[in-house]
């Protein structure tokens with residue numbers, strides 16, 4: 015629902031429309047800073063987005079030029095592109111997590127091999143055709159036309175953005191992307207969670223130009239650290255506000271425990287590559303076969319399975335078997351002292 019929603023005293027949720035398939039809206043969050051407005055995740059840079067923001071700001075008696083600081087929870091366009099475009103237009107400053115620099119600075123429209131890390135991992139997973147299709151793919155029109163580049167400054171965990179009333183504490187939560195951050199509003203205790211914690215879906219892991227080697231390990235750690243923060247209302251980037259961030263974090267952890275068990279069961283039948291496991295699973299809400307997905311979604315799905323297989327290996331529950339250049343996984347042999355029957359690590 016478009017509009018302006020006060021979700022804590024002085025904290026406004028402004029949903030913004032998205033042109034992407036699947037996700038139809040992103041929540042932006044507006045705060046009053048020490049010397050101007052502080053705006054978090056102000057959406058994708060198109061006319062519909064600007065119009066929605068202008069309407070919401072008019073309702074609040076603000077104008078766009080009152081924005082002095084934008085923060086993006088991560089570098090995906092639906093969070094970053096508008097804030098990036100505004101830098102030249104209204105002179106606002108844009109900040110994002112320091113670890114986002116790998117994908118932001120590495121991104122190259124003219125790259126000879128697109129998604130170089132994933133391309134290699136896909137080949138290693140035995141998905142040669144997907145690997146080639148990704149490597150040789152052309153940038154989409156949206157990719158070519160979306161304003162994109164480095165921010166004005168990088169944030170680290172422990173940083174604080176001063177507000178008229180209290181501040182926003184920056185907490186590093188790598189996983190969805192390697193430099194993802196969430197923000198804790200000190201005055202109200204609410205948590206702006208970006209895509210790290212979402213009410214109805216679990217975020218994709220490591221879908222970015224330069225992913226880290228073990229994104230699921232980072233993500234599960236970040237979820238654990240989120241449980242160590244005082245619980246507060248969940249202000250997600252997509253979907254409704256929920257009363258308890260901790261409750262939803264626990265569900266996301268349980269979801270990945272189930273996923274890990276399911277993947278372990280599949281490699282127990284026969285040693286399998288990430289690709290072979292992914293082909294045995296159903297994808298999207300409509301339970302589609304891997305081969306029926308668009309090639310970029312196949313890449314995301316196979317990376318997701320790779321992340322789970324690697325997590326099982328790190329937990330000592332799986333081991334790798336190199337089979338003529340294709341990396342297959344099998345349950346860890348019982349002799350392996352690190353092997354554990356416990357579902358948690």
Ligand SMILES: [Zn+2]
Pocket residue numbers: 088090190209
């Ligand atoms: Zn995202």
